[in-house]
Amino acid sequence: MTAVMTPATSLDCHAHVAPDVTSKQLESLGEVHVLAVTRTLKEAARVARRRDSKLTWGLGVHPGSSEAQSQYDPREFRYLLPRFALVGEIGLDRRGSRTRQHEILSDVLAACADQPVLLSLHSTGRVREVLDVMATYPHPGFILHWFLASAEEVAHAAALGAYFSVNTAMSDEAISQMPRDRVLPETDFPAKSVRARVPGATAALEDRLATLWGTDAAGARAELWRNMKALATRSGAVERLSSSLTGVLMQV
Template identity: 40%
Template sequence: MAPQLPPLDLHAHINPKTRPADLERLGAVVFAATRSLDEYESVRVRRDQVTIWGVGCHPGAAQAQQDFDETRFSSLLASTAFVSEIGLDGRSKVPDAEQERVFEAILSALQRTPRIASIHSSGASSRVLGALERTPIKGAVLHWWRGNEAETLRAIELDCWFSFNAAGMKYPADVSLIPLERILTETDHPSGDRTSTLPRQPGSVDDVERALAQIYNTDVQAVRRQVWANLAGLVDHADVPTLLPTAVQRMVAFARTGAET
């Protein structure tokens, strides 16, 4: 395939002080998840070429949950195509009711202003799906998904996408329940790639691509093409192409053309 599309990482955590040039040297397109509105504010005016910064409110971050403001969040949506990291966490010290209040407010905002939304569901798969059933949104991506078979089928019915990292590849039978056309690659650096081959860094999804190729009985190049086609479909579904960096817009357009041929 020429030109070759780069690796795609739909969920990684990156120090906001990292220089754009250092991120470009990763040789990948990376969607960077923030854990709080304040963290996103610190990167909001950046104009990275191949990094998309998301506005987030991590369910495991007590201060972020406490400080969440729906009006502020809604205003920040105008500056990004990506929302991450949001959702529910069954192991968080934040009370369930507080997590659910924040998540419902975020979903309500996303109903009004769709975005690609990377959703955390650790220990709370069914509760996350319940929230998505009550307040359905476009562009929902279940990141590092570990739901059971019934929950996975329920998520597919809800029109969700799924992003997997190296840790998620330990469960190939679970992954195989999902159509490849609904899957994206991620690292969740520095947590989800602890078992990855070197280099352990955002954008390093080679081992995930190899594992997906084995699960779906195809080659790595086909997986890369399909993942980018999936991103193109996700971008169109959420209607956010013009909010992406120009270079990434070109890649998405190229992937879209390939998916149509």
């Protein structure tokens, strides 16, 4: 029997990192890999050519950002898209124009239809609408970030193929509704309620999941990485991921 290896690297599937973060600051994070979402196309353009071993940068249009919504350009999005393995943060939010958010999310998902990417989706206040859009524009790389929904909506999302990035600000009940083989860790740094002091600080979450899943922290981490590997493979995003990240995925 092949031994199961637990990576020394912690995984964070949704965090906000400043586009001018320095190499020294990243080194201070320790053994981590972070999916670093952006809020605007302007921010994404600043990081498009960065190659940081501890980060996978995202191409984002945050639905709760008036700047992101007003400045969205479909041509610029499509120009930037081939440079990214991650699209996020995108989605719908209770703040702002429902019509404009739907226009942008529909355009983003149409552009991503045949692209080997992961997609980190925001759904605050508009869960059912996000699920409807996902059904209209299916993709194998969906990750629902901080998904607060009913058990029925979680089941619907899972049926659409979604994965779920969870954090310590979520209740045990909310996390337990999600299929164990679809759960991924996040901090949503710098979200205060998660209490992660830096991106990648998911040890407390691993402990929570270990208790919920009847294993230990090492077992929980290994399972989270296996989930990430499955998602990266099925979405095709593994083709665009950095060698540092794929190196960890090969261990699990």
